[in-house]
Amino acid sequence: MTSKATFEIEDRYMAPFFAKQQISIERGDGVFVWDEEDNRYIDFTSGWGVTCLGHAQPVITEALINQSRKILQNPNSGLTYSPARAQLLEVMQTVLPNHLTRLFFSNSGAEANDAVIKLARKVTNRLDVISTHKSFHGRTISTASATGQATHREKFNPLMPNYLFVKYGDLDDLKKTLNENVAAFILEPIQGEGGVIIPSKDYLKGAADLCRKNGTLLIADEVQTGFCRTGPMFVTGALDVRADFITMAKGIAGGFPFGAFAMTEEVADKLEFGDHGGTYCGNPLGCAVAHAVIKYLLDNNISSHVEKMGTFCLKRMNAWRQRYPDHINEIRGAGLLLLIEFKSEHIATQVSDQCLAEKLFVRQTQGNGIRVFPALNITEDQLQEGLTIMEKAIQSVAV
Numbered sequence: 571m572t573s574k575a576t577f578e579i580e581d582r583y584m585a586p587f588f589a590k591q592q593i594s595i596e597r598g599d600g601v602f603v604w605d606e607e608d609n610r611y612i613d614f615t616s617g618w619g620v621t622c623l624g625h626a627q628p629v630i631t632e633a634l635i636n637q638s639r640k641i642l643q644n645p646n647s648g649l650t651y652s653p654a655r656a657q658l659l660e661v662m663q664t665v666l667p668n669h670l671t672r673l674f675f676s677n678s679g680a681e682a683n684d685a686v687i688k689l690a691r692k693v694t695n696r697l698d699v700i701s702t703h704k705s706f707h708g709r710t711i712s713t714a715s716a717t718g719q720a721t722h723r724e725k726f727n728p729l730m731p732n733y734l735f736v737k738y739g740d741l742d743d744l745k746k747t748l749n750e751n752v753a754a755f756i757l758e759p760i761q762g763e764g765g766v767i768i769p770s771k772d773y774l775k776g777a778a779d780l781c782r783k784n785g786t787l788l789i790a791d792e793v794q795t796g797f798c799r800t801g802p803m804f805v806t807g808a809l810d811v812r813a814d815f816i817t818m819a820k821g822i823a824g825g826f827p828f829g830a831f832a833m834t835e836e837v838a839d840k841l842e843f844g845d846h847g848g849t850y851c852g853n854p855l856g857c858a859v860a861h862a863v864i865k866y867l868l869d870n871n872i873s874s875h876v877e878k879m880g881t882f883c884l885k886r887m888n889a890w891r892q893r894y895p896d897h898i899n900e901i902r903g904a905g906l907l908l909l910i911e912f913k914s915e916h917i918a919t920q921v922s923d924q925c926l927a928e929k930l931f932v933r934q935t936q937g938n939g940i941r942v943f944p945a946l947n948i949t950e951d952q953l954q955e956g957l958t959i960m961e962k963a964i965q966s967v968a969v
């Protein structure tokens with residue numbers, strides 16, 4: 571096929587939800603991808619924080635082949651045991667905070683959040699859910715209800731009742747809003763889609779304390795931040811924040827659609843057969859891939875690599891801010907979840923377009939931001955190559 575033929579078919583038959591970039595990607599290798607005419611691009615988005623080990627990663631291919639030769643889906647699905655699932659459960663215990671000992675698997679981040687909101691209501695026998703302004707938790711009806719961004723909500727009003735919002739990073743606002751009706755507070759430890767917002771050092775622990783005192787369960791949505799995206803395996807784990815649930819997806823299986831949620835023994839004690847489930851939940855194929863990805867992260871000490879690469883990027887990006895103070899507001903982020911905030915959406919759009927013209931994928935975020943979240947095993951040379959394209963793009967817009 572040619573790109574042109576692919577555009578025509580997709581434009582004709584796909585539901586109109588995405589403003590498409592006119593590029594048809596045929597294959598990838600590490601941080602690079604190629605279109606149907608064999609043009610090479612650098613991917614600084616890792617498919618929105620998913621392909622954490624790069625494209626066509628051999629350990630993932632191997633896990634897919636080996637497991638698919640054995641079995642994809644068990645008879646009676648989750649009613650039967652699976653060694654692939656058991657292996658994943660075991661390795662997850664080594665990476666999760668110690669107090670989160672019970673797990674279940676989903677097929678996406680939204681599905682994991684949806685499930686824990688439902689379960690938190692049962693466990694607490696309360697209805698209200700607090701979320702934060704500018705948060706993003708998914709696109710199902712309950713997770714859109716928990717998402718604090720008008721663009722994802724307004725068209726679908728009225729959404730689910732009993733959802734309340736507080737200012738991100740503001741413990742007083744949380745304190746004021748908590749009461750005996752609040753089942754859960756769902757919180758991203760760093761807001762990703764909201765524009766890579768990092769709260770103050772004490773916020774997450776403070777929020778956990780307030781929730782505990784109020785009998786409210788804390789759901790840490792680590793869908794974007796988990797699995798070394800910001801350096802440590804989990805942000806809440808690194809900061810010793812005691813969440814009652816952690817939700818996960820994206821990097822967990824390096825590109826295979828998969829998700830998970832972990833909970834405390836106390837929460838699990840209040841749940842019973844039939845409270846949750848799903849045809850594909852914990853399917854052996856996804857489990858085998860997630861196991862391979864987590865093993866790779868551990869065996870290759872990706873956590874410290876990400877910290878090093880993040881520091882390297884921030885240094886270079888901060889120099890841009892010094893050089894272009896009329897165009898760049900701020901550089902922020904942690905590990906390999908970074909954002910350049912421009913003075914206007916117009917500038918960010920121009921820079922993003924210019925990057926794409928020079929064959930670099932970046933992700934425009936919240937209008938005036940450009941998010942950089944490449945594969946976690948990206949090398950310094952590959953980062954340099956992409957950052958040089960970005961720098962030239964900013965330079966060309968700034969003249």
Ligand SMILES: Cc1ncc(COP(=O)(O)O)c(C=O)c1O
Nearest residue numbers: 678679680706707708793794819
């Ligand atoms: C923090 C957070 N939670 C949930 C989701 C939804 O995950 P998914 O797209 O896998 O449903 C996302 C996706 O960007 C996210 O960033």
